[in-house]
Amino acid sequence: MRQNSPEITQYLQDWRNGNASALDEVLPIVYNELRLIAKRYRAKENGGHTLQTTEIINEAYLKLVDQSGTDWQNRNHFFAVASRVMRNLLVDYARAKNYQKRGSGAEKVNLEDVALFSEGADESIVELHEALERLEKFDERKAKIVELRYFGGLSAEETGEVLGVSEITVKREWLKAKAWLYNELSNF
Numbered sequence: 001m002r003q004n005s006p007e008i009t010q011y012l013q014d015w016r017n018g019n020a021s022a023l024d025e026v027l028p029i030v031y032n033e034l035r036l037i038a039k040r041y042r043a044k045e046n047g048g049h050t051l052q053t054t055e056i057i058n059e060a061y062l063k064l065v066d067q068s069g070t071d072w073q074n075r076n077h078f079f080a081v082a083s084r085v086m087r088n089l090l091v092d093y094a095r096a097k098n099y100q101k102r103g104s105g106a107e108k109v110n111l112e113d114v115a116l117f118s119e120g121a122d123e124s125i126v127e128l129h130e131a132l133e134r135l136e137k138f139d140e141r142k143a144k145i146v147e148l149r150y151f152g153g154l155s156a157e158e159t160g161e162v163l164g165v166s167e168i169t170v171k172r173e174w175l176k177a178k179a180w181l182y183n184e185l186s187n188f
Contacts, residue, residue, distance in 0.1 A: 012072035023065060030078070034060065037083055037153055060085045076154060076162045083152030091129045131184045135177065142177040145170055 008029055014022035038056040063085045072078055136143035141163065148159040149170075156170040163170070 008075040008078070009072070012075070012078055016070060016072050026078075027061065030075070030082075031057070033079065034082055034086075037079070037086055037151075056086055056089060059089050063089075074161070076158045079152055079154065080148050080162050083154075084147060087129070087147065087151045090125055094125045127185060128181070131181055134184065135180060139177075139180075141165075142173050142180065145173050146177045146181070149174055 008026055011022045011026035011029075015026065034057050035053060038053045038060070060082055064082060067081065070081065132143050132146060135146070144163060145159055148154045148162060149156070154162065156167045156174065160167045160170045
């Protein structure tokens, strides 16, 4: 369960306003949650990868430090951005690994092999990422909901707070997005 602490939001706002030490204050508070997000990502990867949870967190930290000018709205916004950063790290890692193994991009896979619905391989992360990019082109909110719920581990209520919509809207859009992804990925 996420810490619902006003101090997290305050540290993020201080960091945005140029107080570099605020990041040093907030990271120990959110570290365990970042670790859970990274573990969630790793659990969706196949067992043969070498990228460790700590490496994901460290790489994400370096990228988050570069975003000191971000207008952090609250702690959920921070975790949404952290989730996106980790997702991109894993997709880049999976693509590089697939390129090394095959000399080209990822193979197409069935939905049953995709990490959204079952434990999958590196190719599954890439395929899901590409499907989410296609979804984002015509329905950005649904793609964002999938990213926040699936990759970020946010609840429907937290996702609604980040997006400024009701919890029931998030739940309804989540179901539609999963159906769209199922259809999209099963056509490969």
